[in-house]
Amino acid sequence: MYSFLNQIIGFFSRDMAIDLGTANTLIYVKKCGIVLNEPSTVVLDKGGEKVLAVGREAKEMFGKTPKDIRAIRPMKDGVIADFTVTNKMIKHFINKVHDRKTFIRPKMVIGVPTGITQVEKRAVIDSAIESGAREVHLIEEPMAAAIGAGLPIMKPMGNMVVDIGGGTTEVAIISHSSTAYGESLRVAGDEMDEAIVRYIRKNYNLEVGSFQAEQVKIAIGSAYPLQQKLEMEIKGRDLVKGTPASRLVDDTMIREALKEPIQAIIDVTRRALEKVPPEMASDIYDNGVVLAGGGALIKGLDSLLHEETGLKFIIADDPLKVVVRGAGTVLDNFAEYKKVCIN
Ligand SMILES: Nc1ncnc2c1ncn2[C@@H]1O[C@H](COP(=O)(O)OP(=O)(O)OP(=O)(O)O)[C@@H](O)[C@H]1O
Ligand SMILES: [Mg+2]
Helix, strand or coil, X not given: CHHHHHHHHHHHCCCEEXXXXXXXXXXXXXXXXXXXXXXXXXXXXXXXXXXXXXXHHHHHHCCCCCCCEEXXXXXXXXXXXXXXXXXXXXXXXXXXXXXXXXXXXXXXXXXXXXXXXXXXXXXXXXXXXXXXXXEEEEEEHHHHHHHHCCCCCCCCCCEEEEXXXXXXXXXXXXXXXXXXXXXXXXXXXXXXXXXXXXXXXXXXXXXXXXXXXXXXXXXXXXXXXXXXXXXXXXXXXXXXXXXXXXEEEEHHHHHHHXXXXXXXXXXHHHHHHHCCCHHHHHHHHHHCEEEECHHHHCECHHHHHHHHHCCCEEXXXXXHHHHHHHHXXXXXXXXXXXXXXXX
């Protein structure tokens, strides 16, 4: 009887799956698809109380805000760095997509980083409840990524994913609906941006913002020599003269700049491969490793990983959306997938 009632409630409510990422937040609504995809950024007034902008609008203001307002990213290294602001951001996004006319409180499946603490879990759940959730289920991001990439995670065989996001690179080996090995490294897209900032400062005495560095990374960043040379102008402030200046950079320079963070990602992948239980090794050898997250799009990263490990690396379709797609699959087929949730 209860479950029948639950089905009826489910039919009328706007259930949602959320990927609460360090760089981007995505929301999938049952029967509607992905309805929100925005940067996890907030702009606050001077007192830090009032929210002035959230998401895309806030990201555009990043690094350009005058002294009396602050633009922040409340998530850092894959975890909640600022509870209050994260709470405000989650509520803002949920309210944006939650159709309050339906009156029925939605069920939510939320992707969280592996190794999230009890306190952090509580914070995510509380924000969701305050935003109107009737029940909240958490799923680890690599598990969601594996499901979103269509891996047969329920089978007793080895499935491996490497999710390179903004804050963290998460590696997981999944079998029989559970994680056989997982590691989370606090080096990913943000660290690549910082590496570019440091490289440009050191070699050209030019101070550039992390937003500029990110644009360069996306446009010409690579892990493996390219077929064709790519160039881009990067603008900032000349550290000697103190005036605005620009500099032409190419893919070779940026590859050099990205060497350290890329090496760290290779190392964490290698460590996982060394820990693969022998009975799963042949599955991974045969089927390869799925790359997810925005960092999977670094040009030539799949080739470099292949060269370093001898394994196949497959970039998931639309890698920035894999986690929310997986969380959406869990929501849509909840009875079957409930067991992969962590709370
Ligand atoms: N084409 C691209 N090439 C390289 N990097 C990219 C590309 N597109 C996006 N990125 C990077 O991917 C990162 C964001 O990826 P994603 O949205 O998967 O992270 P996230 O889920 O928010 O973070 P996390 O999983 O660490 O919490 C950013 O650092 C962004 O610069
Ligand atoms: Mg992510």
